[in-house]
Amino acid sequence: MSTAQIEIILIASVVAASCALIGTFLVLRKMALMSDAISHAILLGIVVMFFLTRSRASLPMILAATATGVLTVYLVELLVQTRLVKEDAAIGLVFPALFSIGVILISRYAANIHLDIDAVLLGELVFAPFDRLIVAGRDIGPKTLWLGLSVGVINLAFILLFYKELKLATFDPGLAAALGFSPVLIHYALMTLVSVTAVSSFEAVGSILVIALMIGPPAAAYLLTDRLPVMLALGVLLAVVSAVLGYLIAYLVNGSIAGSMATMTGVIFVIVLMVAPQRGLISRWSRQRRQRAQFAAEALLVHLSQHTGQPEFAAECAVTHLTGHFRWSEPFAAQIVRFARQRDWIEESDGCLRLTRAGTRVASQVMVRS
Amino acid sequence: MNLGQILHDLLFDYTLRTVAMGSAALGLVSGVLGAFAVLRRQSLLGDAISHAALPGVALAFLLTMSRAPLVLVLGATLSGWLGTLFVITVTRQTRIKQDTALGIVLSVFFGFGMLLLSIIQRMPTASKAGLDKFLFGQAATLMSRDVVTTAALGAAALLVVLLLWKEFKLLSFDPAFMKSVGYPVRRLDILLTTLMVIAIVIGLQTVGVVLMSAMLVAPAAAARQWTDKLGRMVLLSGGFGALVGVLGAVTSAQVGRLPTGPTIVLYVSGIVVVSLLAAPDRGIVAQLRRRRRQRVQFAAEALAIHLLNHEGAPDAAVETAIAHLRQHLQWDESFAERVTRRTITSGLAERSNGHLRLTSYGREVARRAMAR
Amino acid sequence: MDRPLALEVRDLTVAYEEKPVLWDVDLEVPEGVLMAIVGPNGAGKSTLIKTVLGLVPSAAGQVRIYGQPYARRRELVGYVPQRGSVDWDFPTNALDVVLMGLYRKIGWIRRPARRERELALESLAKVGMAEYADRQISQLSGGQQQRVFLARALVQDAQVYLMDEPFAGVDATTERAIVALLRELRAAGKTLIVVHHDLQTVSEYFDWLMLLNVRHIASGPVAEVFTADNLRDAYGGRVAFVTPNAGSENGHLSEPQSLLSRGG
DSSP: OOHHHHHHHHHHHHHHHHHHHHHHHHHHTTOHHHHHHHHHHHHHHHHHHHHHHOOSSOHHHHHHHHHHHHHHHHHHHHHHHHTSSOHHHHHHHHHHHHHHHHHHHHHHHOTTSSOOHHHHHHOOGGGGGGSEEEETTEEEEEHHHHHHHHHHHHHHHHHHHTHHHHHHHHHOHHHHHHTTOOHHHHHHHHHHHHHHHHHHHHHHHHHHHHHHHHHHHHHHHHTTOSOHHHHHHHHHHHHHHHHHHHHHHHHHHTOOHHHHHHHHHHHHHHHHHHHOTTTSHHHHHHHHHHHHHHHHHHHHHHHHHHHTTSTTHHHHTBHHHHHHHSOOOHHHHHHHHHHHHHTTSEEEETTEEEEOHHHHHHHHHHHHHO | OOHHHHHHHHHHOHHHHHHHHHHHHHHHHHHHHHHHHHHTTOHHHHHHHHHHHHHHHHHHHHHHOOOOHHHHHHHHHHHHHHHHHHHHHHHHHSSOOHHHHHHHHHHHHHHHHHHHHHHHHTSOOGGGTTSTHHHHOOGGGOOHHHHHHHHHHHHHHHHHHHHTHHHHHHHHHOHHHHHHTTOOHHHHHHHHHHHHHHHHHHHHHHHOTTTHHHHHHHHHHHHHHHOSOHHHHHHHHHHHHHHHHHHHHHHHHHSTTOOHHHHHHHHHHHHHHHHHHHOTTTSHHHHHHHHHHHHHHHHHHHHHHHHHHHTTSTTHHHHTBHHHHHHHHTOOHHHHHHHHHHHHHTTSEEEETTEEEEOHHHHHHHHHHHHO | OOSOEEEEEEEEEEEETTEEEEEEEEEEEETTOEEEEEOOTTSSHHHHHHHHTTSSOOSEEEEEETTEEHHHHGGGEEEEOOGGGSOTTSSOBHHHHHHGGGHHHHOSSOOOOHHHHHHHHHHHHHTTOGGGTTSBGGGSOHHHHHHHHHHHHHHTOOSEEEEEOTTTTOOHHHHHHHHHHHHHHHHTTOEEEEEOOOGGGHHHHOSEEEEEESEEEEEEEHHHHOOHHHHHHHHGGGGTTOOOOTTOGGGOOOSOOTTOOOOO
16 A cells, blocks of 8 residues: 555544534534534635735635635524524525535636545545655645644544533433523534534545535444544544445445545444434334333233232133224234233133233332333 | 626527526426425425435436436436435335434435546546536536437427416325315325426436526525415416526626536525515515514503503602603513604503693503503 | 214224324214314324324224215314414415315315305304404414404304314414304304313313313313313323312313313
């Protein structure tokens, strides 16, 4: 593997980690699509600054693009506040407009300059290693790598410093406000970081991969854990894995690197979605099947206990009655009766089911529990 | 190029006419279906579906090596639907919320589509050209067979909307009630979503995957401001869609290096801004004006109460002097002037040598206001 | 009881995510009663009527309307959902919402004709909203919106009405109007089943009562069911500070129940 390839993987990993860190809070705060809006809208800031400074990846450009990102958030909120449009429509109105202006500026005036539309969506990771950072005459690595590292450190520092506040504002904004942390301030701080992260990653990986990395890995992590620190760590890990695997596949099929990395975040998400313990679909379905028997047996106990001693008990206790009243199939009814008898909850005599003492106790526990 | 020339070309230039007709058709269809999407709060689902369509286009091409519109449309529809299904499954079966599911579909499907496109671009086949216009749209390359496909699919979609008008209305307003009276709500929901997928897919060639959602959301959001009736809103939304479709397509075909999608989005965003500001009744300007009028009206009533309180009191001469009001009620000069004028024009009080005196009507209004 | 049963629920069990919301609920509602369903939050009151309507699937049990499954007696049932369940900024007017109650009868494809419009207008008039027929629904007050929903149920011309918290967040005028309307409907032989949350007004407004807390606690005439014991059963330990008036007839609570927690 060449140095350039290793550097590409390094850059992608750093960007991925950085996106996943901040994306975790977007996912938890139900603002995942803000990454969509911001990462598209910042194009306008980038283009405008590009025309003004004629250089790329400069500090002014990052500032301008970040400002555009925050402006997007602000405009969306402004629109929602007029109560003329709902929030989803507001997002869908603001960023296409800003993005369109950016695209038109590029295609009209920058067609022969080094900035094109494909790069906007997909970045130019392949070229990233060629833009070196020279400090005091010494080459210390690709610029993008250092940029990504700095932003990653800023994100990490922000999360560590304001961990308590972020957590509170995410899970209980009301309490946060009552305790004197301004949820608005935290919201905008977070959105600023999302913008900074999007801008710094944008050039390397493009807007689409920024979205994929900010949402996919944290969402997968969310299916694996309930604890915020673990979710942050898992999100970072899965994002880096997606980036590395994505690069290898792109290399094998000789295709778009960013496209392949985005695809990998999806593949990893789907795998986690299927196999995650507890929250995964497979474990969920098998648990549901297991619980159905348990639940049906409990329902049977409750049913019997409700009717014990009532005049209609003779009819209600019949085994044959179950298929009618519970709409159970005969095999299922037989399975449930077996299930309950094995546990000594019921006894059967002359086709009539009766609760045992243990069964009565379970039935009343079940009713209290609910 | 002057306007007359453009009009002439629209009528007689074959290419331009084709482009304009195609764009008008897609604008109409996406405007109509977008109205329902916005009312059902599915604006961002539209964004996800349009991005999700890209790998379908690429796969359809890879499998058939044809770029016949019907083939690509079919591929786009299938993968758009797959994306929707993913969103529904994930949100129903797990703790993941809709915004996150939409974001995953949007970025992953699109990324996969771009991966496929990058592979297609490296293939030596000649007919690959034209697939990348699905990104930002290129109306100028619309051909009559595209227009025929668009028009046929669009007409079918509109016909269904027309036939099931009241059902779709009820579905959008109160699906629970609809189910209680025995409608097959799930199936109608699937049908309406399918129509939305179709509207998106036929727009892709002109507007592009990235900005197609704006064609659903923006005309509807603009139309909503002008009317409180669903029928008018849908018509207006369709009309806006058709208008910006033609405007955008013609502009981008006439002006060099201007991708169609962003051009259309700018036009329609302009309409949205104007609608939000200037629509009668709901518009921001109308709202502000109404609020100001209410403020003045309220102040006029407060003034009437003030006058009533001091009527006949020893300090009446001071308290009712017009010059004094401003200072007493802590109003700025122009506002005090407006309130005084309003008090007089609405018959609450009369002016008599520099003082305000309540009319009997004013006295009644003040008493009633105090009782409130 | 010689009156036919308007609604009969047998062993109804409903679970969300395998967590029971209703446990083996039995209920018999005779024709022509005005019944409140009362219980703490999370007791499954809304779920019960939604399950009756087939909006929520049941895990077990049966629902019968006049002795037949719901699907076959749908036209006998009118439904008033919670007001908060829809977006009132929807572009439509009051008359149009009421017309929605007739859509199923009008059938596919056909549009409401003049006759349907007249029916809808009549129905609006019955709830005192005739002059608001053309009003955009977002411009109506909460109470007026509730009345529009009632009018939509009225126009269904049903025998059994299921109402989900019709008194929630309405002004006093509307509350009185709704009560008058409910009584009028009862006098016309209709059966009304109302999810209610205000214990203070139960005995004033209703003649029949079901106390529900996941299980069926008690049901029957208010006079028999509205007792301190039953309330304690329904509301659990939280009812400890309710002091039933020993001297009150029918055991109903004459002290205001404002302290009664409805949490949990």
